[in-house]
Every structure is written in C-alpha cells, then in structure tokens.
Amino acid sequence: MAKVLYITAHPDHPQIDSDVCNGWGKLSSGTPFNQLKQEEQNKLNRMGELVDQFVDADKYVFVNPMWNFSFPPVMKAYIDSICVAGKTFKYTSNGPVGLLSDKKAMHIQASGNFYAQGGPFAEFEIGHRHLKMIMEFFAVPSFEGIFIEGVAAKADQAPAIKEKSIQYARELAQKF
Ligand SMILES: Cc1cc2nc3c(=O)[nH]c(=O)nc-3n(C[C@H](O)[C@H](O)[C@H](O)COP(=O)(O)O)c2cc1C
Numbered sequence: 001m002a003k004v005l006y007i008t009a010h011p012d013h014p015q016i017d018s019d020v021c022n023g024w025g026k027l028s029s030g031t032p033f034n035q036l037k038q039e040e041q042n043k044l045n046r047m048g049e050l051v052d053q054f055v056d057a058d059k060y061v062f063v064n065p066m067w068n069f070s071f072p073p074v075m076k077a078y079i080d081s082i083c084v085a086g087k088t089f090k091y092t093s094n095g096p097v098g099l100l101s102d103k104k105a106m107h108i109q110a111s112g113n114f115y116a117q118g119g120p121f122a123e124f125e126i127g128h129r130h131l132k133m134i135m136e137f138f139a140v141p142s143f144e145g146i147f148i149e150g151v152a153a154k155a156d157q158a159p160a161i162k163e164k165s166i167q168y169a170r171e172l173a174q175k176f
Contacts, residue, residue, distance in 0.1 A: 005057035009064045009072040013050070014043040016080050050081040055088065059104045059176065060140075062131055066111035070127040079134055088138045098139025105135050105143045106176060108169070112152025144172055 014020065023040035027033065033041065054060070064071040082088055089098050107128055115125035128145055135143045148165040151158040 002058040003056065004059045004061060005054065007060060007062045007075075007078060009075045010078070011074055012046075013074045013077040013081065014046050015073075015077045017043075019043050020047070047081040050078065051084045051087045054082045055100070057103070060106065062105070062107045064109055064127065066109055066115075066125075066127055069124045070130065071109070075127075079131075083134070083137075096137070098137055100138040100140050103138075103140045103142075104176060105131075105140050106146065106172065107131050107143065108146045108148070108165075110148040110151060112150070114149045114153060115147070116149065144176070146172065 019037070019040045020043050023036050023044045026036055026040070033044075036044070062071075062075070064075050070076075085091055085096075088100055089096050091097075109128055111125075113121060115121050128147070132143055146165055146169050148162060150161055154161065
C-alpha cells in the first residue's frame with residue numbers, strides 16, 4: 001500500500017538557526033556528531049528524520065493557508081529540511097538531478113482572495129509556485145493543486161467555496 005505523507009505548517013519543524021549552523025560548521029571541520037551540543041544534535045537529528053521520512057513516502061499532500069502570498073514560515077523550514085543532496089537530489093557533472101521520479105505530490109492551499117492563472121492577482125501567488133519548483137527540482141513528475149480561494153473576498157460564499165473544493169479533492173483523490 002502506498003505511503004501518503006501529509007505535510008502541514010507544523011510548529012515543530014526545526015528552523016535553520018544558530019544551533020543548526022553551528023552544528024553544520026562543527027561537523028564540516030571534523031567534530032564527531034556526539035560532541036555537538038545537545039540542542040545542535042536534536043535539531044540536526046530531527047531534520048534528518050524529516051528528510052528520511054519524505055524519501056520513504058510515495059505520495060505527498062502539502063496543506064497550508066496562504067500567508068502574505070506564500071505558505072507560513074514553518075512550511076519553509078520543512079522545505080529546508082528536505083532539500084538534501086544525496087537524499088532528494090544529487091549533483092552530477094551536468095548539474096543537480098532530482099531523485100524522486102517515482103513520487104506524486106498534491107498541494108492544498110486556502111486563501112482569502114483569488115489567484116487563478118489569468119486573473120489580476122495570479123503573479124502575487126508564490127507559495128504554490130515555490131513548491132512546484134521544489135517538486136520539479138526533486139524530479140517529482142506529478143504535482144496537482146487544490147485552491148480553496150476567496151474565503152475572505154467572498155466570505156458569504158465561503159461554505160460553498162469549501163464544499164466545491166472538497167468535491168474537487170474527492171475527484172482528484174480517485175487518481176492520486
Ligand atoms: C497572517 C495571515 C496572512 C494572510 N495572508 C493572506 C494573503 O496574502 N492572501 C490571501 O488571499 N489571504 C491571506 N490570508 C487569509 C488566509 O489565507 C485565509 O484566512 C485562510 O486560508 C482560510 O482558512 P480558514 O478558513 O481556516 O481561516 C492571511 C491570513 C493570515 C492569518
């Protein structure tokens with residue numbers, strides 16, 4: 001059975017902070033992992049777990065609200081954990097090559113306004129396009145989007161907008 005990984009804007013995704021940078025610096029100058037500070041070990045271990053879990057899954061469902069035209073910062077922290085050479089991509093003499101060509105991905109994003117292609121705000125949307133680029137970088141061949149749009153701009157229609165998105169999600173789920 002395919003393993004589906006749901007990725008949400010979870011507050012526990014480690015950030016690349018001074019512990020992580022200091023840990024990386026010490027490792028690259030030869031310090032053994034078990035001699036890093038406990039907090040450095042904990043954060044690097046968790047980032048390693050996240051990328052291993054990502055590689056181990058077959059299908060990804062990213063879910064987030066739009067915040068200021070993108071996903072919340074903890075989702076970016078997650079992306080920072082999974083962009084690892086040798087795990088999700090590798091460097092070759094012809095440049096980087098993605099390693100996840102047998103996966104599928106879906107992105108569910110809710111927003112207060114409308115960002116559909118061809119509309120006046122299409123270019124403002126950078127969260128879905130950022131994730132799309134990351135999936136392409138990893139060579140994930142399939143990336144669908146479900147956009148629950150306009151829940152603030154048309155607040156009176158929010159229940160209908162959500163219901164329509166649920167129906168669409170059910171349709172996509174049949175072939176995901
Ligand atoms: C901090 C913050 C920033 C937001 N930024 C945007 C935005 O840039 N564009 C937009 O259309 N909606 C924006 N919204 C609205 C949310 O995307 C919207 O409320 C949410 O997706 C709806 O989910 P809910 O029904 O669970 O509240 C923002 C909301 C918050 C709290």
